[in-house]
Amino acid sequence: DAKTTQPTSMDCxxxxxxxxxxxxxxxxxxxxxxxxxxxxxxxPQYIIHGLKNNETNEMASLIITEDRKSxxxxxxxxxxxxxxxxxxxxxxxPNTGNQFYFGTGxxxxxxx
Amino acid sequence: GAVVSQHPSWVICxxxxxxxxxxxxxxxxxxxxxxxRQFPKQSLMLMxxxxxxxxxxxxxxxxxxxxxxxxxxxxxxxxxxxSAHPEDSSFYICSAGQDTQYFxxxxxxxxx
Numbered sequence: 001d002a003k004t005t006q007p008t009s010m011d012c013x014x015x016x017x018x019x020x021x022x023x024x025x026x027x028x029x030x031x032x033x034x035x036x037x038x039x040x041x042x043x044p045q046y047i048i049h050g051l052k053n054n055e056t057n058e059m060a061s062l063i064i065t066e067d068r069k070s071x072x073x074x075x076x077x078x079x080x081x082x083x084x085x086x087x088x089x090x091x092x093x094p095n096t097g098n099q100f101y102f103g104t105g106x107x108x109x110x111x112x
Numbered sequence: 113g114a115v116v117s118q119h120p121s122w123v124i125c126x127x128x129x130x131x132x133x134x135x136x137x138x139x140x141x142x143x144x145x146x147x148x149r150q151f152p153k154q155s156l157m158l159m160x161x162x163x164x165x166x167x168x169x170x171x172x173x174x175x176x177x178x179x180x181x182x183x184x185x186x187x188x189x190x191x192x193x194x195s196a197h198p199e200d201s202s203f204y205i206c207s208a209g210q211d212t213q214y215f216x217x218x219x220x221x222x223x224x
Contacts, residue, residue, distance in 0.1 A: 034212070041203070043118075
């Protein structure tokens with residue numbers, strides 16, 4: 001699976017949109033982009049995933065560039081409860097191995 | 113999304129004892145589950161792949177005789193930390209699912 005690069009930390013004002021970037025310049029055609037987040041002392045929580053089209057669900061939006069070398073997770077109206085470490089992972093789907101390899105992630109702090 | 117549970121959520125034990133951690137998929141069957149370990153302020157590190165009906169597959173550097181994995185049924189995997197030592201104190205997390213992995217809430221192990 002391709003590697004990802006994310007900023008170590010970011011701040012966002014409460015109520016504003018949080019835009020978390022991820023670089024995956026070596027992504028291959030059959031690799032999806034997954035986003036998870038981990039609130040302190042909890043297991044990672046699935047947020048969203050996509051292949052090449054932009055995706056939106058009740059939690060967030062995922063914007064993938066046309067060349068698929070980078071993506072942005074958007075939390076439209078950040079709240080204090082969105083403070084967490086956000087992980088961007090790329091992996092082949094279907095994946096007989098299924099395991100996820102986590103990078104260092106981005107620590108997002110939502111400021112009141 | 114699918115639900116994965118872990119038990120116990122935290123455990124404290126004396127050095128030299130063994131500790132068993134359970135991981136259950138509550139609303140789906142999982143032929144494969146994954147075990148991760150996370151040290152403070154670090155990312156998740158994959159330890160092993162638990163396979164129902166066959167031996168677990170361990171990541172490089174993980175001692176299979178120390179971290180015993182049993183996948184007794186399609187909804188239950190157990191991780192036993194044998195002869196635990198203080199350096200085994202960590203946050204242990206399991207996951208299960210198909211292409212999208214769902215994570216348990218984690219088990220905090222403290223070895224005195």
